[in-house]
Amino acid sequence: MKKNNDELFFSSLLRQLASMAPSMWYFLAAIVIAAVGLVFLGPSALGSRNSLRSIQPGKVADSDVYAGKDTVYVDKEATQRKILAEERLVLAVFVLDDKITSAVREKAEAFASYYRQLAGEPGGVDALSLLLRSRFPDLFQPELYTVLVRAKLNAQAFVYVSDIVESMLGKGVVSLPDGVFDQFNPNYYELVRTLGTRQESEQLPVNGMITLANLGNRLDDEMDARHVPESMKQYVRLLGKALLRENVFFDQGLSEKRIAAARARVEPVTRFVSRNEILVRKGELVTPELYQQIKTIRSAILVSDVGVLMTGLGLLLVASLLGFLLARVKDLSDFPSDRSSLLFLLSSLLILLYWILVIQNVIDSKSLSRGALFVPASLFAGLVSLLYGPRTGIFFSLISFFLTGAATNLNAQFMIGILLAGISATLTMRTARTRIMLARAAIFQAIIQALLAIILLLNQKPNAAELIQSMGLGALNGFAGGSFILLLLPLFERLLDRATQFRLMELADINAPILKEMLSNAPGTYAHSIQVAHLAEAAAKDIGANPLLARIGAYYHDIGKIEHPEYFTENQKGVNRHDDINPSLSASIIRRHVKDGVERGREIGLPKEVIEIIGQHHGNSVMEAIISKVKDSVSEADVQSFSYQGEHPKSKEAAIVMLADTVEAASRSLKNPSSAKLEQFVHQLILHKLNTGQLEDSELTMRDIRITEEAFSRILQSQMHTRIEYPGQEQQ
Secondary structure, three states: OHHHHHHHHHHHHHHHHHOOOHHHHHHHHHHHHHHHHHHHHOOOOHHHHHHHHOOOOOOEOOOOEEOOOOEEEEOHHHHHHHHHHHHHHOOEEEEEOHHHHHHHHHHHHHHHHHHHHHHOOOOOHHHHHHHHHHHOOOOOOHHHHHHHHHHOOOHHHHHHHHHHHHHHHHHOEEEOOOOHHHOOOOOEEEEEEEEOOEEEEEEEEHHHOEEOOOHHHHHHHHHHHHOOOHHHHHHHHHHHHHHOOOOEEEOHHHHHHHHHHHHHHOOOOEEEEOOOOEEEOOOOEOOHHHHHHHHHHHHHHHHHHHHHHHHHHHHHHHHHHHHHHHHHOOOOOOOOOOHHHHHHHHHHHHHHHHHHHHHHHHOOHHHHHHHHHHOOHHHHHHHHHHHHOHHHHHHHHHHHHHHHHHHHOOOHHHHHHHHHHHHHHHHHHHOOOOHHHHHHHHHHHHHHHHHHHHHHOHHHOOOHHHHHHHHHHHHHHHHHHHHHHHHHHHHHHHHHOOOOHHHHHHHOOOOOHHHHHHHHHOHHHHHHHHHHHHHHHHHHHHHOOOHHHHHHHHHHOOHHHOOOHHHOHHHOOOOOHHHHOOHHHHHHHHHHHHHHHHHHHHHOOOOHHHHHHHHHOOOOOEOHHHHHHHOOOOOHHHHHHHEOOOOOOOOHHHHHHHHHHHHHHHHOOOOOOOHHHHHHHHHHHHHHHHHOOOOOOOOOOHHHHHHHHHHHHHHHHHHOOOOOOOOOOOOO
16 A cells, blocks of 8 residues: 555656656756856866875875965864964953951961960060960961960050061962963962952962962061161061961963953954965975874865855855746736747856856956956846847846855956846846947947946056056957847848847838838738838837737738738728639638738748737637628537637737727728827727727736727828818719
């Protein structure tokens, strides 16, 4: 059962993959090809590290070894030395303990007070010594109590002791662990005191630090500073050493935090290696130190390449997704998603991407910001805009912007250069209406790209020679792009079967052989087509469609009548051939002119859009004139035999030509109608097409239809106004 479910799942998956639109496969193939290019030719190209793998420590290099690409790497040894240097600047933190200070102070006062009290007590020296020792048992050796009692110290001696003890406690008697200053600053330390609710710190010299080891010397210094009499010094020293205790202690946690903060502040020591820099010369011994340096460079390149490659692939996916959406969403793009157009656009983007990849590999890294001057972005964007419209050209430039970022590791100047060159080419080419105007646009594009070169060099402070050279390169790029557009456009117009402005302008020549043949063989059809063209062009212009395409479609919509013009009313001279033949045959002959027109249009190389107008200008409407002859004998099923077999109009231009064809042909039956009657006549004709579903596939809105009616009525009124009858005209 499970096996059957798995088979069903995989068969369903295969069917889904097979049913995917061809455009999806094209996009996937393009992404894969572009990704391969980024891997092997991009800024993270795998081949750039091959030379670094060929060396071994302790061996002689058999060839020069280059870095392969511009690389910034961290010098770990130098960074570690810098960290150690910063650590040696950090001060060890010692904290003063106020509780110990208070306890020592209180003990000194209590000892002085009790000593003075004993001085007034009766008894011998031994008895008083025992009392003093019992009260303060841990201060002195036993024999020293007797010495102090026998000395009979006066009050001044205790003043000196109190003052010195207070002073040294304030400075701090430091408890100094071994090896503290091996890690911290050996010259200074930081003393932290608590004053009420706040803390104060003070930087003090290590050589001025008071410890138990140097306590005697520091007591001598204090006594000398106070001019203590020699007779009292031994007793003051004895009392001071007995009373003073360590009240300053090393704070391990706080000191290590200072060390960690110092380490964090250290910026890694970076080294720059250019891609052409020789790391090891041929015949040079690869020492362990040199090998370690090269290993570090190789690791830095690898880490950098991974990030660059991920960035590039990410930008590639963004560009691909943007392109796919613009191609598929009808409201955002004016180019069709047919196979040839899609292949052309994807191929253009891939060629542009590979061009950029080659340029960024060949050009000097210092000049990479000027790389956009070597890429014919204006050629690609301008060609796309002329073939598919300026909006598509802008979209193409935007996608090229992301692809450039992927190819150059987000080089801002390169990316902006490609974007501006593409957009400027799109805008300059948009104004061209003839091929000679394309040549002028090429000159204008050369001027724009010369100015663009200045923008790209603004932050480099170029000298005059560099500036002139870059401007010349930019101008050459712009002019060459425009010139190649002039050369390539006719080729791609034919290959892609695009109805560009220039191709349509050439078809607009009424001296074209096919139109002259129509004028000769079917003059009525020719006159009808010219009138339809006037109507269609005016309506297309008013609703925002392509008026030139509508006019050319109208010129050629009835070229199928050239073969048998005598069977169409506008070419008949009093004799109607259909009166002598079967209505079914009449319908077949009339219907045939649509198919003949499509075939003739393909023979003479008309654009696809014009051929579609020829094939759709009658839709599948009923031949009213023919079916009216057999109306009583025709069943509902036979109506199809008296209908055209074309498609409904798919575009605004095709729909307008259909309406203009109907209105112009029907208007020939009117003689001097009023404006109101003419407007009603046009409205009824268009309403009939609307009600029979002929316009349901077109892009015309109700607003477009109303504007089209107004345009037709306006032109017909100007053509059918009442004229003065000259004398004798009635008799004639």
